[in-house]
């Protein structure tokens with residue numbers, strides 16, 4: 001037994017980063033090329049499942065993010081680990097409810113960054129209830145929501161571009 005404090009995620013030992021190293025800031029236009037590269041990673045898009053139709057379409061990505069940046073009712077932040085951009089998180093209206101979504105770059109998975117980012121974000125977005133939706137097999141995202149106090153309320157079925165078919169989706173809510 002190693003007795004180490006790291007956890008085993010997808011067969012790799014990972015150590016959690018100190019929460020204080022994770023911070024959120026406003027999204028800057030220069031973040032978008034970094035977002036684009038990481039939002040088209042095949043294993044990340046497969047995991048997220050409910051993605052844009054073609055994540056490698058730069059024009060569609062830019063136009064999507066232009067709308068997000070201009071939309072005053074979408075709260076969005078860039079996630080930093082120290083000063084490095086490692087992801088993004090946002091809250092937007094869907095089906096009459098405020099929904100959260102987040103994305104962490106693959107090389108940073110399993111270090112507790114999404115959990116800490118969502119905790120920080122929940123102090124910025126104070127609207128409740130707040131909904132989180134994940135593909136049923138996105139166990140990491142399910143766990144992130146649960147660790148931040150979200151509870152499972154429903155299961156739906158929807159078309160997931162990254163899978164090319166309808167899949168199960170779990171709906172979580174934070175009251």
Ligand SMILES: CC(C)(COP(=O)(O)OP(=O)(O)OC[C@H]1O[C@@H](n2cnc3c(N)ncnc32)[C@H](O)[C@@H]1OP(=O)(O)O)[C@@H](O)C(=O)NCCC(=O)NCCS
Nearest residue numbers: 044047048103104109110111112113114115139140141143
């Ligand atoms: C989902 C995602 C945000 C998680 O980010 P992360 O920084 O790795 O998350 P954290 O490290 O904070 O927490 C992950 C948790 O899931 C657990 N986990 C990871 N893989 C798991 C699996 N296959 N089964 C069960 N739990 C799993 C981790 O052990 C950890 O829980 P723990 O702290 O209790 O050990 C990240 O993988 C990602 O961005 N994926 C692509 C985009 C995406 O899916 N976004 C969410 C859309 S709803």
